[in-house]
Amino acid sequence: MDAAAQQKRLAELISSISHPDLWRPVEEVEQVLATGSIEGTGDPNTEDFLLIDVTGKEILDLGCNVGYYSYLALKRGAKNVVGEDIVPEALEIARILGDKHGCAGAEFRKGSFFTRNGEKHEMVFFLDIIGNNSVREGRAVDQFDAAVRPVGKELVISLRPVFVPERHLANLNGAPPLPQIWAELAQTYGEKYCRGDRFHFLEWAADRLGEGWTITPLPTPEMAHSIRKQIFHIVRTDG
Numbered sequence: 001m002d003a004a005a006q007q008k009r010l011a012e013l014i015s016s017i018s019h020p021d022l023w024r025p026v027e028e029v030e031q032v033l034a035t036g037s038i039e040g041t042g043d044p045n046t047e048d049f050l051l052i053d054v055t056g057k058e059i060l061d062l063g064c065n066v067g068y069y070s071y072l073a074l075k076r077g078a079k080n081v082v083g084e085d086i087v088p089e090a091l092e093i094a095r096i097l098g099d100k101h102g103c104a105g106a107e108f109r110k111g112s113f114f115t116r117n118g119e120k121h122e123m124v125f126f127l128d129i130i131g132n133n134s135v136r137e138g139r140a141v142d143q144f145d146a147a148v149r150p151v152g153k154e155l156v157i158s159l160r161p162v163f164v165p166e167r168h169l170a171n172l173n174g175a176p177p178l179p180q181i182w183a184e185l186a187q188t189y190g191e192k193y194c195r196g197d198r199f200h201f202l203e204w205a206a207d208r209l210g211e212g213w214t215i216t217p218l219p220t221p222e223m224a225h226s227i228r229k230q231i232f233h234i235v236r237t238d239g
């Protein structure tokens with residue numbers, strides 16, 4: 001496809017999908033591709049993501065959307081990236097963007113992280129996927145397991161370590177009254193993670209992983225107790 005046709009197709013794709021299927025403004029990915037920097041991109045967690053060394057790594061970006069983190073990783077020295085998502089238009093946008101900017105090393109393919117074939121990758125990204133709704137509805141359990149399954153060595157994941165359900169969950173669309181939310185959290189994740197006015201999601205995730213992993217909150221250890229979404233670098237220590 002020549003440059004003009006590519007530009008036309010990109011415009012068609014952008015107008016054919018909207019948030020949340022088109023999760024990142026295309027300009028942000030363009031910015032990353034053009035300069036490898038995050039200047040001009042709006043995600044407050046990205047700066048912490050940059051603290052992780054991706055040099056020479058083989059990466060699987062689950063739920064990659066238009067490839068924001070895939071390209072950021074390549075621009076910062078990753079060996080290659082496989083991006084997977086269930087929205088074909090987002091994947092096509094990701095491919096066109098890489099092509100336009102001459103950024104090789106990324107493959108984008110359609111697939112659900114729930115039904116992968118067991119293939120493992122050295123480093124896995126699971127970024128901006130586990131959100132308030134999935135935690136409230138209990139879908140976060142299967143999502144977390146799906147993030148961990150393909151990990152060869154390292155997982156880069158974003159999640160809110162500590163929830164204040166009254167603040168973070170009670171006002172969500174379709175949420176039941178607060179006492180029921182607490183009952184469901186206790187039933188899905190366990191009573192021991194529900195203490196005072198807080199639900200300790202990172203503690204649950206750490207127990208779910210079990211022995212043989214280290215969990216590093218970024219940018220500082222205190223972020224393990226944060227009530228804001230943070231990036232975590234999780235590394236297998238058992239082989």
Ligand SMILES: C[S@@+](CC[C@H](N)C(=O)[O-])C[C@H]1O[C@@H](n2cnc3c(N)ncnc32)[C@H](O)[C@@H]1O
Nearest residue numbers: 023063064065068085086087111112113127128
């Ligand atoms: C909130 S967006 C985050 C996108 C990207 N990780 C980023 O930070 O720019 C979540 C993405 O996960 C994708 N997704 C949702 N369920 C999925 C599934 N079962 N398998 C693969 N991707 C999925 C969505 O299509 C969407 O692109």
